[in-house]
Amino acid sequence: MAWIDKLVGKSPIKPMQQHMQVAVRCAREVIPLLEAMAAGDNEGIRDRRAEIDRLEHEADQIKHEIRSHTPRRFMMALDRRTILEILDYQDSIADVTQDIAELADQRSMHLPEALQEPVLLLARSVIAACEQGQRIIDELDELVETGFGDAEVGRVDEMISELGRLETETDAQLDAAARKLFSIETELGVATIFWHQVLRQIATLADLAERVGNRLRLLMAT
Numbered sequence: 001m002a003w004i005d006k007l008v009g010k011s012p013i014k015p016m017q018q019h020m021q022v023a024v025r026c027a028r029e030v031i032p033l034l035e036a037m038a039a040g041d042n043e044g045i046r047d048r049r050a051e052i053d054r055l056e057h058e059a060d061q062i063k064h065e066i067r068s069h070t071p072r073r074f075m076m077a078l079d080r081r082t083i084l085e086i087l088d089y090q091d092s093i094a095d096v097t098q099d100i101a102e103l104a105d106q107r108s109m110h111l112p113e114a115l116q117e118p119v120l121l122l123a124r125s126v127i128a129a130c131e132q133g134q135r136i137i138d139e140l141d142e143l144v145e146t147g148f149g150d151a152e153v154g155r156v157d158e159m160i161s162e163l164g165r166l167e168t169e170t171d172a173q174l175d176a177a178a179r180k181l182f183s184i185e186t187e188l189g190v191a192t193i194f195w196h197q198v199l200r201q202i203a204t205l206a207d208l209a210e211r212v213g214n215r216l217r218l219l220m221a222t
Helices: 002-008 013-028 032-038 043-068 079-108 113-137 140-145 150-183 190-219
Strands: none
Touching: 013 032, 013 043, 013 079, 013 113, 013 140, 032 043, 032 079, 032 113, 043 079, 079 113, 079 190, 113 150, 113 190, 140 150, 150 190
């Protein structure tokens, strides 16, 4: 029976869902990180970075388990390549969050008052997009159990469309935050470059969440 065990394999769906949950928990830490940056609280920034590092490491551990224990052939609707592609997008959410925290800590970046409202608005919208991505991945088991039935596929497709709407909102908010940033460029000097990098990285989290949804939509279409 060993060859059957290898062929069927252990379902990676629950670990995939757990991985996305940890990645989104990591992304949520951007809000308290920005709040510490707004308060000029260097210790708070270091604390948030430490928590983000911990969550990113937890996500990495789950990722390695999925990669190590997902056989190349197994009997389910999701092939190994699809799983690993979605997993990479999920993992990038944690990785980019870690990049944001590292830069904020290394440069002791304090969020200027003029940027606080647009940047926090952007971050909250980005987190909403990431959470929508998590809700979509939480539907993976239902999709498989129903054999990608029309009703479940239709429901998930609507969720993915909503994710696309949320990501589009973040594009507009990124533009508004960037315009505000460049309006105080003279005051900030060279720091403008690093703040623009942070803004783009925050917005990237929503883009990665949308990629998770779009890859699943592609799978449902085939």
